[in-house]
Amino acid sequence: MxxxxxxxxxxxxxxxxxxxxxxxxxxxxxxxxxxxxxxxxxxxxxxxxxxxxxxxxxxSLGEITELLSIEVNKSQRVCSDVKDVVDDKLMKVSEKIAELERFRFSLQLLSDGCCGGSHSAEHCTILQALESCEPADFSQLAAETHADS
Amino acid sequence: MxxxxxxxxxxxxxxxxxxxxxxxxxxxxxxxxxxxxxxxxxxxxxxxxxxxxxxxxxxSLGEITELLSIEVNKSQRVCSDVKDVVDDKLMKVSEKIAELERFRFSLQLLSDGCCGGSHSAEHCTILQALESCEPADFSQLAAETHADS
DNA sequence: GTTGACCTTGGAGTAGACTCTAAGGTTTAT
DNA sequence: ATAAACCTTAGAGTCTACTCCAAGGTCAAC
The missing domain is CATH 1.10.1660.10 (Multidrug-efflux Transporter Regulator; Chain: A; Domain 2)
Structure with missing residues:
Protein backbone atom coordinates (compact mmCIF):
# COMPACT_ATOMS: atom_id res chain seq x y z
CA MET A 1 0.00 0.00 0.00
CA SER A 60 1.77 6.53 -26.61
CA LEU A 61 -0.67 6.78 -23.73
CA GLY A 62 -3.54 6.15 -26.13
CA GLU A 63 -1.92 2.97 -27.36
CA ILE A 64 -1.16 1.93 -23.80
CA THR A 65 -4.83 2.38 -22.95
CA GLU A 66 -5.59 -0.08 -25.72
CA LEU A 67 -2.97 -2.54 -24.48
CA LEU A 68 -4.29 -2.29 -20.93
CA SER A 69 -7.82 -2.99 -22.06
CA ILE A 70 -6.57 -6.18 -23.65
CA GLU A 71 -4.46 -7.04 -20.64
CA VAL A 72 -7.24 -6.73 -18.08
CA ASN A 73 -9.43 -9.32 -19.76
CA LYS A 74 -6.84 -11.25 -21.64
CA SER A 75 -8.69 -14.53 -21.20
CA GLN A 76 -11.27 -13.15 -23.65
CA ARG A 77 -8.63 -11.87 -26.06
CA VAL A 78 -6.25 -13.67 -28.38
CA CYS A 79 -2.59 -13.34 -29.28
CA SER A 80 -3.33 -11.68 -32.59
CA ASP A 81 -5.17 -8.86 -30.78
CA VAL A 82 -1.97 -8.06 -28.93
CA LYS A 83 0.38 -8.64 -31.82
CA ASP A 84 -1.72 -6.41 -34.07
CA VAL A 85 -1.20 -3.50 -31.70
CA VAL A 86 2.53 -4.12 -31.63
CA ASP A 87 2.79 -4.55 -35.40
CA ASP A 88 0.73 -1.44 -35.98
CA LYS A 89 3.11 0.52 -33.79
CA LEU A 90 6.07 -1.09 -35.47
CA MET A 91 4.80 0.23 -38.78
CA LYS A 92 4.24 3.73 -37.45
CA VAL A 93 7.71 3.79 -35.94
CA SER A 94 9.26 2.52 -39.16
CA GLU A 95 7.47 5.19 -41.17
CA LYS A 96 8.68 7.89 -38.82
CA ILE A 97 12.21 6.55 -39.08
CA ALA A 98 11.97 6.58 -42.87
CA GLU A 99 10.83 10.21 -42.81
CA LEU A 100 13.66 11.22 -40.51
CA GLU A 101 16.14 9.36 -42.68
CA ARG A 102 15.00 11.37 -45.67
CA PHE A 103 15.59 14.48 -43.59
CA ARG A 104 18.99 13.21 -42.55
CA PHE A 105 19.96 12.47 -46.12
CA SER A 106 18.98 15.92 -47.33
CA LEU A 107 20.67 17.60 -44.39
CA GLN A 108 23.82 15.60 -44.98
CA LEU A 109 23.88 16.68 -48.62
CA LEU A 110 23.44 20.28 -47.55
CA SER A 111 26.17 19.97 -44.96
CA ASP A 112 28.58 18.17 -47.29
CA GLY A 113 28.12 20.84 -49.93
CA CYS A 114 29.11 23.68 -47.62
CA CYS A 115 32.67 24.59 -46.80
CA GLY A 116 31.69 25.74 -43.31
CA GLY A 117 34.46 28.30 -43.54
CA SER A 118 34.65 31.88 -42.41
CA HIS A 119 34.03 33.64 -45.69
CA SER A 120 30.83 35.45 -46.54
CA ALA A 121 27.65 33.39 -46.69
CA GLU A 122 26.65 35.15 -49.89
CA HIS A 123 27.60 32.18 -52.01
CA CYS A 124 26.86 29.52 -49.40
CA THR A 125 25.60 26.41 -51.16
CA ILE A 126 23.18 25.68 -48.34
CA LEU A 127 21.40 28.99 -48.66
CA GLN A 128 21.45 28.69 -52.43
CA ALA A 129 19.85 25.28 -52.22
CA LEU A 130 17.10 26.53 -49.92
CA GLU A 131 16.56 29.56 -52.13
CA SER A 132 16.24 27.79 -55.42
CA CYS A 133 16.29 24.00 -55.49
CA GLU A 134 13.30 21.94 -56.39
CA PRO A 135 11.53 21.31 -53.12
CA ALA A 136 12.97 18.37 -51.20
CA ASP A 137 15.42 17.54 -53.95
CA PHE A 138 18.93 18.49 -53.07
CA SER A 139 20.68 15.89 -55.12
CA GLN A 140 22.43 18.59 -57.14
CA LEU A 141 24.46 19.27 -54.07
CA ALA A 142 25.78 15.73 -54.07
CA ALA A 143 27.82 16.50 -57.18
CA GLU A 144 29.05 20.04 -56.60
CA THR A 145 31.35 19.89 -53.64
CA HIS A 146 32.70 23.20 -52.56
CA ALA A 147 36.31 23.87 -51.59
CA ASP A 148 36.96 24.98 -48.02
CA SER A 149 37.80 28.62 -47.32
CA MET B 1 1.51 40.31 -56.72
CA SER B 60 11.14 23.47 -37.30
CA LEU B 61 9.70 26.96 -37.66
CA GLY B 62 12.05 28.17 -34.93
CA GLU B 63 15.05 26.85 -36.81
CA ILE B 64 13.73 28.34 -40.03
CA THR B 65 13.47 31.71 -38.31
CA GLU B 66 17.16 31.38 -37.52
CA LEU B 67 18.01 30.40 -41.09
CA LEU B 68 16.01 33.31 -42.45
CA SER B 69 17.77 35.77 -40.19
CA ILE B 70 21.05 34.55 -41.62
CA GLU B 71 19.70 34.60 -45.15
CA VAL B 72 18.44 38.19 -45.07
CA ASN B 73 21.83 39.62 -44.23
CA LYS B 74 24.06 36.92 -45.53
CA SER B 75 26.74 39.36 -46.58
CA GLN B 76 27.43 39.89 -42.87
CA ARG B 77 27.33 36.18 -42.11
CA VAL B 78 29.72 33.38 -42.93
CA CYS B 79 29.39 29.83 -44.20
CA SER B 80 30.01 28.31 -40.79
CA ASP B 81 27.00 30.20 -39.38
CA VAL B 82 24.83 28.37 -41.87
CA LYS B 83 26.55 25.04 -41.64
CA ASP B 84 26.33 25.08 -37.85
CA VAL B 85 22.55 25.30 -38.04
CA VAL B 86 22.43 22.41 -40.47
CA ASP B 87 24.87 20.29 -38.49
CA ASP B 88 23.01 21.01 -35.28
CA LYS B 89 19.80 19.82 -36.88
CA LEU B 90 21.57 16.83 -38.34
CA MET B 91 22.56 15.81 -34.84
CA LYS B 92 19.05 16.25 -33.47
CA VAL B 93 17.60 14.21 -36.30
CA SER B 94 20.16 11.48 -35.81
CA GLU B 95 19.37 11.31 -32.11
CA LYS B 96 15.69 11.03 -32.81
CA ILE B 97 16.35 8.27 -35.31
CA ALA B 98 18.47 6.42 -32.76
CA GLU B 99 15.65 6.62 -30.21
CA LEU B 100 13.11 5.35 -32.70
CA GLU B 101 15.43 2.55 -33.71
CA ARG B 102 15.63 1.43 -30.10
CA PHE B 103 11.84 1.42 -30.08
CA ARG B 104 11.76 -0.50 -33.31
CA PHE B 105 14.19 -3.09 -32.02
CA SER B 106 12.19 -3.70 -28.85
CA LEU B 107 8.91 -3.81 -30.75
CA GLN B 108 10.39 -6.27 -33.23
CA LEU B 109 11.49 -8.54 -30.39
CA LEU B 110 8.03 -8.36 -28.90
CA SER B 111 6.42 -9.09 -32.24
CA ASP B 112 8.78 -11.94 -33.10
CA GLY B 113 8.14 -13.59 -29.75
CA CYS B 114 4.40 -13.72 -30.24
CA CYS B 115 2.62 -16.35 -32.30
CA GLY B 116 -0.09 -13.88 -33.30
CA GLY B 117 -2.51 -16.75 -33.39
CA SER B 118 -6.10 -17.06 -32.28
CA HIS B 119 -5.61 -18.74 -28.93
CA SER B 120 -6.11 -16.99 -25.63
CA ALA B 121 -3.86 -14.06 -24.84
CA GLU B 122 -3.39 -15.39 -21.31
CA HIS B 123 0.06 -16.69 -22.10
CA CYS B 124 0.93 -14.10 -24.73
CA THR B 125 4.64 -13.39 -24.57
CA ILE B 126 4.07 -9.72 -25.37
CA LEU B 127 1.82 -9.15 -22.39
CA GLN B 128 4.13 -11.20 -20.21
CA ALA B 129 7.06 -9.07 -21.25
CA LEU B 130 5.20 -5.86 -20.47
CA GLU B 131 4.01 -7.29 -17.17
CA SER B 132 7.29 -8.49 -15.83
CA CYS B 133 10.45 -7.79 -17.83
CA GLU B 134 13.14 -5.52 -16.65
CA PRO B 135 12.17 -2.12 -18.01
CA ALA B 136 13.24 -1.57 -21.59
CA ASP B 137 15.05 -4.87 -21.79
CA PHE B 138 13.20 -7.41 -23.86
CA SER B 139 16.17 -9.41 -24.97
CA GLN B 140 14.82 -12.53 -23.24
CA LEU B 141 12.23 -12.66 -25.97
CA ALA B 142 14.89 -12.97 -28.62
CA ALA B 143 15.67 -16.50 -27.46
CA GLU B 144 12.26 -17.94 -26.69
CA THR B 145 10.42 -18.12 -29.96
CA HIS B 146 6.90 -19.34 -29.68
CA ALA B 147 5.19 -21.80 -32.04
CA ASP B 148 2.23 -20.51 -34.02
CA SER B 149 -1.30 -21.58 -33.08
C1' DG C 1 1.55 24.97 18.67
C1' DT C 2 3.95 25.56 14.94
C1' DT C 3 7.03 24.05 11.24
C1' DG C 4 7.59 21.13 7.35
C1' DA C 5 6.39 17.53 4.48
C1' DC C 6 2.93 15.43 2.78
C1' DC C 7 -1.82 15.28 0.55
C1' DT C 8 -6.38 17.26 -1.87
C1' DT C 9 -8.89 19.84 -5.84
C1' DG C 10 -9.65 22.45 -10.09
C1' DG C 11 -7.65 24.72 -13.42
C1' DA C 12 -3.97 27.01 -16.16
C1' DG C 13 0.38 26.82 -18.79
C1' DT C 14 3.90 24.62 -22.06
C1' DA C 15 5.58 23.42 -26.81
C1' DG C 16 4.72 23.11 -32.02
C1' DA C 17 2.20 23.92 -35.97
C1' DC C 18 -1.45 24.71 -37.29
C1' DT C 19 -6.82 24.87 -37.93
C1' DC C 20 -11.13 26.70 -37.15
C1' DT C 21 -14.79 30.00 -35.67
C1' DA C 22 -17.44 34.18 -35.44
C1' DA C 23 -18.70 38.37 -37.16
C1' DG C 24 -18.08 41.19 -40.51
C1' DG C 25 -16.24 43.81 -45.11
C1' DT C 26 -15.27 43.41 -50.51
C1' DT C 27 -15.46 41.84 -55.09
C1' DT C 28 -17.29 39.41 -58.99
C1' DA C 29 -20.76 37.25 -61.54
C1' DT C 30 -25.44 36.69 -62.76
C1' DA D 1 -30.14 42.58 -55.97
C1' DT D 2 -28.04 38.97 -54.28
C1' DA D 3 -25.29 34.98 -53.91
C1' DA D 4 -20.68 33.04 -54.02
C1' DA D 5 -16.21 33.52 -53.19
C1' DC D 6 -12.95 36.06 -51.49
C1' DC D 7 -10.82 38.89 -47.61
C1' DT D 8 -10.27 41.00 -42.47
C1' DT D 9 -9.63 40.44 -37.14
C1' DA D 10 -9.18 38.38 -32.55
C1' DG D 11 -9.30 34.57 -30.34
C1' DA D 12 -10.31 29.65 -29.30
C1' DG D 13 -9.47 24.75 -30.14
C1' DT D 14 -6.52 20.59 -31.36
C1' DC D 15 -3.02 17.03 -29.96
C1' DT D 16 0.39 14.90 -26.48
C1' DA D 17 2.18 14.36 -22.09
C1' DC D 18 2.89 16.39 -18.74
C1' DT D 19 3.99 20.29 -15.17
C1' DC D 20 2.83 23.86 -12.27
C1' DC D 21 -0.15 26.75 -9.40
C1' DA D 22 -3.21 28.33 -5.65
C1' DA D 23 -5.72 27.50 -1.73
C1' DG D 24 -6.41 24.56 1.49
C1' DG D 25 -6.50 19.92 4.59
C1' DT D 26 -3.51 16.31 7.39
C1' DC D 27 0.03 14.48 10.03
C1' DA D 28 4.40 13.70 12.67
C1' DA D 29 8.08 15.80 15.07
C1' DC D 30 10.08 19.05 18.19
Missing amino acids: FRIGELAKQHGINADTLRFYEKHGLLAPSARSDNGYRVYSRDDAQRLAFILRAKAVGF | FRIGELAKQHGINADTLRFYEKHGLLAPSARSDNGYRVYSRDDAQRLAFILRAKAVGF
Whole structure:
Protein backbone atom coordinates (compact mmCIF):
# COMPACT_ATOMS: atom_id res chain seq x y z
CA MET A 1 0.00 0.00 0.00
CA PHE A 2 1.57 3.22 -1.20
CA ARG A 3 0.70 6.86 -1.14
CA ILE A 4 1.06 8.85 -4.32
CA GLY A 5 4.42 10.35 -3.45
CA GLU A 6 5.92 7.00 -2.51
CA LEU A 7 4.75 5.26 -5.65
CA ALA A 8 5.96 8.12 -7.80
CA LYS A 9 9.37 8.11 -6.17
CA GLN A 10 9.71 4.34 -6.52
CA HIS A 11 9.21 4.66 -10.25
CA GLY A 12 11.12 7.86 -10.78
CA ILE A 13 8.11 9.87 -11.86
CA ASN A 14 6.19 12.87 -10.63
CA ALA A 15 3.10 12.55 -8.42
CA ASP A 16 1.38 14.88 -10.87
CA THR A 17 1.99 12.31 -13.56
CA LEU A 18 0.08 9.72 -11.54
CA ARG A 19 -2.84 12.13 -11.12
CA PHE A 20 -2.65 12.77 -14.84
CA TYR A 21 -2.77 9.04 -15.60
CA GLU A 22 -5.76 8.72 -13.29
CA LYS A 23 -7.61 11.55 -14.99
CA HIS A 24 -6.99 9.87 -18.33
CA GLY A 25 -8.14 6.45 -17.24
CA LEU A 26 -4.80 4.66 -17.26
CA LEU A 27 -4.36 4.04 -13.57
CA ALA A 28 -6.67 4.72 -10.63
CA PRO A 29 -5.69 3.91 -7.06
CA SER A 30 -7.79 1.01 -5.79
CA ALA A 31 -8.61 2.85 -2.57
CA ARG A 32 -8.61 6.10 -0.65
CA SER A 33 -7.62 6.42 2.98
CA ASP A 34 -9.95 8.09 5.50
CA ASN A 35 -8.37 11.46 4.92
CA GLY A 36 -8.93 11.20 1.17
CA TYR A 37 -5.36 10.31 0.22
CA ARG A 38 -4.92 7.99 -2.75
CA VAL A 39 -3.87 4.46 -1.75
CA TYR A 40 -2.18 2.31 -4.37
CA SER A 41 -2.10 -1.49 -4.01
CA ARG A 42 0.65 -3.81 -5.24
CA ASP A 43 -1.55 -4.53 -8.28
CA ASP A 44 -1.78 -0.83 -8.97
CA ALA A 45 1.99 -0.64 -8.82
CA GLN A 46 2.25 -3.50 -11.31
CA ARG A 47 -0.16 -1.78 -13.63
CA LEU A 48 2.01 1.32 -13.41
CA ALA A 49 5.07 -0.75 -14.22
CA PHE A 50 3.23 -2.10 -17.26
CA ILE A 51 2.48 1.44 -18.39
CA LEU A 52 6.07 2.56 -17.95
CA ARG A 53 7.47 -0.44 -19.82
CA ALA A 54 5.07 0.19 -22.66
CA LYS A 55 6.19 3.81 -22.72
CA ALA A 56 9.80 2.64 -22.78
CA VAL A 57 9.21 0.79 -26.05
CA GLY A 58 7.57 3.82 -27.62
CA PHE A 59 3.85 3.40 -27.07
CA SER A 60 1.77 6.53 -26.61
CA LEU A 61 -0.67 6.78 -23.73
CA GLY A 62 -3.54 6.15 -26.13
CA GLU A 63 -1.92 2.97 -27.36
CA ILE A 64 -1.16 1.93 -23.80
CA THR A 65 -4.83 2.38 -22.95
CA GLU A 66 -5.59 -0.08 -25.72
CA LEU A 67 -2.97 -2.54 -24.48
CA LEU A 68 -4.29 -2.29 -20.93
CA SER A 69 -7.82 -2.99 -22.06
CA ILE A 70 -6.57 -6.18 -23.65
CA GLU A 71 -4.46 -7.04 -20.64
CA VAL A 72 -7.24 -6.73 -18.08
CA ASN A 73 -9.43 -9.32 -19.76
CA LYS A 74 -6.84 -11.25 -21.64
CA SER A 75 -8.69 -14.53 -21.20
CA GLN A 76 -11.27 -13.15 -23.65
CA ARG A 77 -8.63 -11.87 -26.06
CA VAL A 78 -6.25 -13.67 -28.38
CA CYS A 79 -2.59 -13.34 -29.28
CA SER A 80 -3.33 -11.68 -32.59
CA ASP A 81 -5.17 -8.86 -30.78
CA VAL A 82 -1.97 -8.06 -28.93
CA LYS A 83 0.38 -8.64 -31.82
CA ASP A 84 -1.72 -6.41 -34.07
CA VAL A 85 -1.20 -3.50 -31.70
CA VAL A 86 2.53 -4.12 -31.63
CA ASP A 87 2.79 -4.55 -35.40
CA ASP A 88 0.73 -1.44 -35.98
CA LYS A 89 3.11 0.52 -33.79
CA LEU A 90 6.07 -1.09 -35.47
CA MET A 91 4.80 0.23 -38.78
CA LYS A 92 4.24 3.73 -37.45
CA VAL A 93 7.71 3.79 -35.94
CA SER A 94 9.26 2.52 -39.16
CA GLU A 95 7.47 5.19 -41.17
CA LYS A 96 8.68 7.89 -38.82
CA ILE A 97 12.21 6.55 -39.08
CA ALA A 98 11.97 6.58 -42.87
CA GLU A 99 10.83 10.21 -42.81
CA LEU A 100 13.66 11.22 -40.51
CA GLU A 101 16.14 9.36 -42.68
CA ARG A 102 15.00 11.37 -45.67
CA PHE A 103 15.59 14.48 -43.59
CA ARG A 104 18.99 13.21 -42.55
CA PHE A 105 19.96 12.47 -46.12
CA SER A 106 18.98 15.92 -47.33
CA LEU A 107 20.67 17.60 -44.39
CA GLN A 108 23.82 15.60 -44.98
CA LEU A 109 23.88 16.68 -48.62
CA LEU A 110 23.44 20.28 -47.55
CA SER A 111 26.17 19.97 -44.96
CA ASP A 112 28.58 18.17 -47.29
CA GLY A 113 28.12 20.84 -49.93
CA CYS A 114 29.11 23.68 -47.62
CA CYS A 115 32.67 24.59 -46.80
CA GLY A 116 31.69 25.74 -43.31
CA GLY A 117 34.46 28.30 -43.54
CA SER A 118 34.65 31.88 -42.41
CA HIS A 119 34.03 33.64 -45.69
CA SER A 120 30.83 35.45 -46.54
CA ALA A 121 27.65 33.39 -46.69
CA GLU A 122 26.65 35.15 -49.89
CA HIS A 123 27.60 32.18 -52.01
CA CYS A 124 26.86 29.52 -49.40
CA THR A 125 25.60 26.41 -51.16
CA ILE A 126 23.18 25.68 -48.34
CA LEU A 127 21.40 28.99 -48.66
CA GLN A 128 21.45 28.69 -52.43
CA ALA A 129 19.85 25.28 -52.22
CA LEU A 130 17.10 26.53 -49.92
CA GLU A 131 16.56 29.56 -52.13
CA SER A 132 16.24 27.79 -55.42
CA CYS A 133 16.29 24.00 -55.49
CA GLU A 134 13.30 21.94 -56.39
CA PRO A 135 11.53 21.31 -53.12
CA ALA A 136 12.97 18.37 -51.20
CA ASP A 137 15.42 17.54 -53.95
CA PHE A 138 18.93 18.49 -53.07
CA SER A 139 20.68 15.89 -55.12
CA GLN A 140 22.43 18.59 -57.14
CA LEU A 141 24.46 19.27 -54.07
CA ALA A 142 25.78 15.73 -54.07
CA ALA A 143 27.82 16.50 -57.18
CA GLU A 144 29.05 20.04 -56.60
CA THR A 145 31.35 19.89 -53.64
CA HIS A 146 32.70 23.20 -52.56
CA ALA A 147 36.31 23.87 -51.59
CA ASP A 148 36.96 24.98 -48.02
CA SER A 149 37.80 28.62 -47.32
CA MET B 1 1.51 40.31 -56.72
CA PHE B 2 -0.64 37.71 -55.02
CA ARG B 3 -3.46 37.69 -52.57
CA ILE B 4 -3.29 35.32 -49.65
CA GLY B 5 -5.54 32.68 -51.18
CA GLU B 6 -3.63 32.64 -54.46
CA LEU B 7 -0.24 32.32 -52.81
CA ALA B 8 -1.52 29.59 -50.52
CA LYS B 9 -3.00 27.64 -53.40
CA GLN B 10 0.17 27.96 -55.46
CA HIS B 11 2.12 26.35 -52.67
CA GLY B 12 -0.45 23.83 -51.60
CA ILE B 13 -0.95 25.32 -48.16
CA ASN B 14 -3.76 26.94 -46.21
CA ALA B 15 -4.27 30.71 -46.10
CA ASP B 16 -4.46 30.35 -42.33
CA THR B 17 -0.95 28.98 -42.39
CA LEU B 18 0.28 32.15 -44.08
CA ARG B 19 -1.43 34.28 -41.41
CA PHE B 20 0.15 32.03 -38.81
CA TYR B 21 3.60 32.50 -40.35
CA GLU B 22 3.04 36.24 -40.37
CA LYS B 23 2.02 36.29 -36.70
CA HIS B 24 5.17 34.35 -35.88
CA GLY B 25 7.48 36.58 -37.85
CA LEU B 26 8.39 34.22 -40.66
CA LEU B 27 6.73 35.92 -43.56
CA ALA B 28 4.87 39.23 -43.78
CA PRO B 29 3.33 40.49 -47.03
CA SER B 30 5.28 43.47 -48.27
CA ALA B 31 2.09 45.47 -48.83
CA ARG B 32 -1.61 45.80 -48.25
CA SER B 33 -4.13 46.81 -50.88
CA ASP B 34 -6.55 49.70 -50.30
CA ASN B 35 -9.16 47.38 -48.89
CA GLY B 36 -6.72 45.94 -46.37
CA TYR B 37 -6.02 42.69 -48.20
CA ARG B 38 -2.51 41.25 -47.88
CA VAL B 39 -0.43 41.67 -51.03
CA TYR B 40 2.52 39.35 -51.50
CA SER B 41 5.34 40.25 -53.89
CA ARG B 42 7.47 37.84 -55.89
CA ASP B 43 10.13 38.21 -53.20
CA ASP B 44 7.60 37.25 -50.57
CA ALA B 45 6.75 34.18 -52.60
CA GLN B 46 10.43 33.26 -52.75
CA ARG B 47 10.75 33.67 -49.04
CA LEU B 48 7.78 31.35 -48.64
CA ALA B 49 9.43 28.84 -50.95
CA PHE B 50 12.54 29.03 -48.79
CA ILE B 51 10.45 28.31 -45.70
CA LEU B 52 8.72 25.36 -47.31
CA ARG B 53 11.98 23.85 -48.55
CA ALA B 54 13.47 24.19 -45.12
CA LYS B 55 10.40 22.49 -43.69
CA ALA B 56 10.79 19.74 -46.27
CA VAL B 57 14.22 18.88 -44.94
CA GLY B 58 12.93 18.76 -41.38
CA PHE B 59 13.59 22.19 -39.90
CA SER B 60 11.14 23.47 -37.30
CA LEU B 61 9.70 26.96 -37.66
CA GLY B 62 12.05 28.17 -34.93
CA GLU B 63 15.05 26.85 -36.81
CA ILE B 64 13.73 28.34 -40.03
CA THR B 65 13.47 31.71 -38.31
CA GLU B 66 17.16 31.38 -37.52
CA LEU B 67 18.01 30.40 -41.09
CA LEU B 68 16.01 33.31 -42.45
CA SER B 69 17.77 35.77 -40.19
CA ILE B 70 21.05 34.55 -41.62
CA GLU B 71 19.70 34.60 -45.15
CA VAL B 72 18.44 38.19 -45.07
CA ASN B 73 21.83 39.62 -44.23
CA LYS B 74 24.06 36.92 -45.53
CA SER B 75 26.74 39.36 -46.58
CA GLN B 76 27.43 39.89 -42.87
CA ARG B 77 27.33 36.18 -42.11
CA VAL B 78 29.72 33.38 -42.93
CA CYS B 79 29.39 29.83 -44.20
CA SER B 80 30.01 28.31 -40.79
CA ASP B 81 27.00 30.20 -39.38
CA VAL B 82 24.83 28.37 -41.87
CA LYS B 83 26.55 25.04 -41.64
CA ASP B 84 26.33 25.08 -37.85
CA VAL B 85 22.55 25.30 -38.04
CA VAL B 86 22.43 22.41 -40.47
CA ASP B 87 24.87 20.29 -38.49
CA ASP B 88 23.01 21.01 -35.28
CA LYS B 89 19.80 19.82 -36.88
CA LEU B 90 21.57 16.83 -38.34
CA MET B 91 22.56 15.81 -34.84
CA LYS B 92 19.05 16.25 -33.47
CA VAL B 93 17.60 14.21 -36.30
CA SER B 94 20.16 11.48 -35.81
CA GLU B 95 19.37 11.31 -32.11
CA LYS B 96 15.69 11.03 -32.81
CA ILE B 97 16.35 8.27 -35.31
CA ALA B 98 18.47 6.42 -32.76
CA GLU B 99 15.65 6.62 -30.21
CA LEU B 100 13.11 5.35 -32.70
CA GLU B 101 15.43 2.55 -33.71
CA ARG B 102 15.63 1.43 -30.10
CA PHE B 103 11.84 1.42 -30.08
CA ARG B 104 11.76 -0.50 -33.31
CA PHE B 105 14.19 -3.09 -32.02
CA SER B 106 12.19 -3.70 -28.85
CA LEU B 107 8.91 -3.81 -30.75
CA GLN B 108 10.39 -6.27 -33.23
CA LEU B 109 11.49 -8.54 -30.39
CA LEU B 110 8.03 -8.36 -28.90
CA SER B 111 6.42 -9.09 -32.24
CA ASP B 112 8.78 -11.94 -33.10
CA GLY B 113 8.14 -13.59 -29.75
CA CYS B 114 4.40 -13.72 -30.24
CA CYS B 115 2.62 -16.35 -32.30
CA GLY B 116 -0.09 -13.88 -33.30
CA GLY B 117 -2.51 -16.75 -33.39
CA SER B 118 -6.10 -17.06 -32.28
CA HIS B 119 -5.61 -18.74 -28.93
CA SER B 120 -6.11 -16.99 -25.63
CA ALA B 121 -3.86 -14.06 -24.84
CA GLU B 122 -3.39 -15.39 -21.31
CA HIS B 123 0.06 -16.69 -22.10
CA CYS B 124 0.93 -14.10 -24.73
CA THR B 125 4.64 -13.39 -24.57
CA ILE B 126 4.07 -9.72 -25.37
CA LEU B 127 1.82 -9.15 -22.39
CA GLN B 128 4.13 -11.20 -20.21
CA ALA B 129 7.06 -9.07 -21.25
CA LEU B 130 5.20 -5.86 -20.47
CA GLU B 131 4.01 -7.29 -17.17
CA SER B 132 7.29 -8.49 -15.83
CA CYS B 133 10.45 -7.79 -17.83
CA GLU B 134 13.14 -5.52 -16.65
CA PRO B 135 12.17 -2.12 -18.01
CA ALA B 136 13.24 -1.57 -21.59
CA ASP B 137 15.05 -4.87 -21.79
CA PHE B 138 13.20 -7.41 -23.86
CA SER B 139 16.17 -9.41 -24.97
CA GLN B 140 14.82 -12.53 -23.24
CA LEU B 141 12.23 -12.66 -25.97
CA ALA B 142 14.89 -12.97 -28.62
CA ALA B 143 15.67 -16.50 -27.46
CA GLU B 144 12.26 -17.94 -26.69
CA THR B 145 10.42 -18.12 -29.96
CA HIS B 146 6.90 -19.34 -29.68
CA ALA B 147 5.19 -21.80 -32.04
CA ASP B 148 2.23 -20.51 -34.02
CA SER B 149 -1.30 -21.58 -33.08
C1' DG C 1 1.55 24.97 18.67
C1' DT C 2 3.95 25.56 14.94
C1' DT C 3 7.03 24.05 11.24
C1' DG C 4 7.59 21.13 7.35
C1' DA C 5 6.39 17.53 4.48
C1' DC C 6 2.93 15.43 2.78
C1' DC C 7 -1.82 15.28 0.55
C1' DT C 8 -6.38 17.26 -1.87
C1' DT C 9 -8.89 19.84 -5.84
C1' DG C 10 -9.65 22.45 -10.09
C1' DG C 11 -7.65 24.72 -13.42
C1' DA C 12 -3.97 27.01 -16.16
C1' DG C 13 0.38 26.82 -18.79
C1' DT C 14 3.90 24.62 -22.06
C1' DA C 15 5.58 23.42 -26.81
C1' DG C 16 4.72 23.11 -32.02
C1' DA C 17 2.20 23.92 -35.97
C1' DC C 18 -1.45 24.71 -37.29
C1' DT C 19 -6.82 24.87 -37.93
C1' DC C 20 -11.13 26.70 -37.15
C1' DT C 21 -14.79 30.00 -35.67
C1' DA C 22 -17.44 34.18 -35.44
C1' DA C 23 -18.70 38.37 -37.16
C1' DG C 24 -18.08 41.19 -40.51
C1' DG C 25 -16.24 43.81 -45.11
C1' DT C 26 -15.27 43.41 -50.51
C1' DT C 27 -15.46 41.84 -55.09
C1' DT C 28 -17.29 39.41 -58.99
C1' DA C 29 -20.76 37.25 -61.54
C1' DT C 30 -25.44 36.69 -62.76
C1' DA D 1 -30.14 42.58 -55.97
C1' DT D 2 -28.04 38.97 -54.28
C1' DA D 3 -25.29 34.98 -53.91
C1' DA D 4 -20.68 33.04 -54.02
C1' DA D 5 -16.21 33.52 -53.19
C1' DC D 6 -12.95 36.06 -51.49
C1' DC D 7 -10.82 38.89 -47.61
C1' DT D 8 -10.27 41.00 -42.47
C1' DT D 9 -9.63 40.44 -37.14
C1' DA D 10 -9.18 38.38 -32.55
C1' DG D 11 -9.30 34.57 -30.34
C1' DA D 12 -10.31 29.65 -29.30
C1' DG D 13 -9.47 24.75 -30.14
C1' DT D 14 -6.52 20.59 -31.36
C1' DC D 15 -3.02 17.03 -29.96
C1' DT D 16 0.39 14.90 -26.48
C1' DA D 17 2.18 14.36 -22.09
C1' DC D 18 2.89 16.39 -18.74
C1' DT D 19 3.99 20.29 -15.17
C1' DC D 20 2.83 23.86 -12.27
C1' DC D 21 -0.15 26.75 -9.40
C1' DA D 22 -3.21 28.33 -5.65
C1' DA D 23 -5.72 27.50 -1.73
C1' DG D 24 -6.41 24.56 1.49
C1' DG D 25 -6.50 19.92 4.59
C1' DT D 26 -3.51 16.31 7.39
C1' DC D 27 0.03 14.48 10.03
C1' DA D 28 4.40 13.70 12.67
C1' DA D 29 8.08 15.80 15.07
C1' DC D 30 10.08 19.05 18.19
